[in-house]
Amino acid sequence: MDERNPMPRHVAIIMDGNGRWAEMRGLPRHEGHLRGVESVRTTVRSAVRHGVRCLTLYAFSTENWGRPADEVEGLMELFCTCVAAETPELLRQGVRIRMIGDRSRFSEKVRRHLEQAERATEACDRLTLVLALDYSARSELVHAARTLARRTAAGAITPEAIDERTVAGALWTADIPDPDLIVRTSGEQRLSNFLLWQAAYAELWFPEVLWPDFGEEEFDRALAEYARRDRRFGRLK
Ligand code: IPE
Numbered sequence: 579m580d581e582r583n584p585m586p587r588h589v590a591i592i593m594d595g596n597g598r599w600a601e602m603r604g605l606p607r608h609e610g611h612l613r614g615v616e617s618v619r620t621t622v623r624s625a626v627r628h629g630v631r632c633l634t635l636y637a638f639s640t641e642n643w644g645r646p647a648d649e650v651e652g653l654m655e656l657f658c659t660c661v662a663a664e665t666p667e668l669l670r671q672g673v674r675i676r677m678i679g680d681r682s683r684f685s686e687k688v689r690r691h692l693e694q695a696e697r698a699t700e701a702c703d704r705l706t707l708v709l710a711l712d713y714s715a716r717s718e719l720v721h722a723a724r725t726l727a728r729r730t731a732a733g734a735i736t737p738e739a740i741d742e743r744t745v746a747g748a749l750w751t752a753d754i755p756d757p758d759l760i761v762r763t764s765g766e767q768r769l770s771n772f773l774l775w776q777a778a779y780a781e782l783w784f785p786e787v788l789w790p791d792f793g794e795e796e797f798d799r800a801l802a803e804y805a806r807r808d809r810r811f812g813r814l815k
């Protein structure tokens with residue numbers, strides 16, 4: 579592997595293409611989501627093996643509520659069964675689960691499952707697995723703007739004290755480093771409302787592979803691709 583860049587500290591993935599994977603095989607879309615869980619398992623293991631410190635997975639966007647009710651219900655059920663079933667293995671690997679997004683719209687059952695997994699793994703520090711669920715970057719920014727407006731109105735801070743650090747600190751990702759690498763599978767080349775603030779200087783990679791086919795080799799390829807990038811942050815070499 580080219581040594582230009584060290585390992586990314588934070589890899590964020592837009593897991594796209596589950597539906598197409600299933601449709602190509604004449605299967606219901608849910609089968610694609612089920613297979614997608616296998617890719618999540620493999621990817622978490624790869625991230626741990628490579629010493630990546632943070633892995634964010636975009637699992638459900640706020641806009642995804644607009645899908646047919648049976649698909650949304652299937653996904654909710656899958657989130658519950660998965661986090662419950664995977665928690666022991668995550669604990670074994672030292673993986674801490676965190677959630678970003680607006681959890682208020684989830685049912686009590688989904689919320690309970692997610693919170694249990696977060697609590698059970700909170701002492702783990704090998705890899706932080708951030709699940710973006712009911713996540714929308716614009717909602718996150720609106721939420722941050724309200725928080726800062728409230729603090730300002732209460733006299734806790736002055737408008738002049740608001741800088742990039744305060745804004746970043748009011749986001750759901752407050753204590754999570756910005757992603758170094760954002761991967762979106764399935765060949766689509768857009769961010770779909772994902773980490774818009776945090777992606778300011780992320781390297782982007784759009785492999786054609788559909789998420790259920792994303793395995794260990796693809797993860798290695800993503801890291802190799804990242805290693806070749808020349809990150810300048812606006813400066814000269
Ligand atoms: C990504 O796969 C999973 C979610 C958005 C929940 P899709 O379901 O978007 O799959 P395609 O894009 O329709 O193939």
Ligand code: IPE
Nearest residue numbers: 592593594636637638639770
């Ligand atoms: C983005 O995928 C959201 C997730 C992967 C969870 P979508 O399939 O929902 O995005 P669009 O509609 O193609 O932009």
Ligand code: MG
Nearest residue numbers: 594595596597
């Ligand atoms: Mg999609």
